[in-house]
Amino acid sequence: MKNNTAYIRELAALAPIIPVLVVEDVAHAVPLAEALVRGGLPVLEVTLRTPAALGVIAAMATVAGARVGAGTLVTIADVEAAKAAGATFGVTPGSPVALVDACLAAGLPLLPGAATATEAMTLQARGFEVLKFFPAEGAGGIKTLKGLGGPLPGLSFCPTGGVTPENARDYLALSNVVCAGGSWIAPSNLVKAGKWDEIEERARHAAALPR
Template structure:
């Protein structure tokens, strides 16, 4: 499955931070039950790799690793079961690690120059991050003219209310968001609520 296929399989990719490993599987099951299959598990907590390993066993789930900032994280995430990676930016060491590990990378960019540098290194699928501070829909529409062969997953500051505006951009395949996994719902094990949020996200359309 290519990175572009993964992006097109997801209206919204939830950005997930796991504080307690026991929450990993029921959270993934709740999201998949609601129609959200592509899950980005970040390395922002100490349990990121453990959560990836657990979630990879959930039928229908497509697990990615987020917040990749160092080259040595790629192989460990791949071995844990991640099938794609996401980074907040792009550095020479991340480029090398992506190539050596074989883990498809969705790197973060914020400016046209960063888009062009990523493009020069063969990356055509990018994460606009942080999307709203970077210019949001206006930035994406402006970039589409001179750089029409790049597809984005904007992430950062997007809500269920604003997501359709981003999805309407011709160079956007999906959006990233943290609203699908509220900490309180995870802490209390309210998986039904998370499935409800997932259903609403999966039903979003461009407007």
């Protein structure tokens, strides 16, 4: 699992925030990815929540500097489709054994989801060292991550779910947080309206967050 961990750590080091993207129109994919890359956020998580998502991944994968992954992987079919579309990593909300096995079999680097110590320890035993902490605020947020840091010093987290411009700094200040996922950088209303300059500016502010 060293290669998986090395790749995910490499992605996490590129920017403090990974934009979590819900895109309904493939025509928006390239200008959106270009705006985010220009703003300093090259790692993009495209959620498989719309019929256009796989086409969006394929289009974004053509953008220079973009590192495109698929989020909301929940089935084995999702894993296979995301890899075929050009996703270079996957993100799951939770980590059932069959889903993790499918990602490993497909050679898709994985940021697996965990919300409890048991889930985190189970993934650690399988060789994963960087986990998605989801849903971050719902699972106890900063207090829970601080609590996990003591007994599980070998794990790092990417909290996602309820991370906002107001609390992102506090999450990123934790020693066991390597980056965070956020949907505020490119909300659907700005994407639908083609507000690429505004999205780029939001990305620029997020990229400048200290950690």
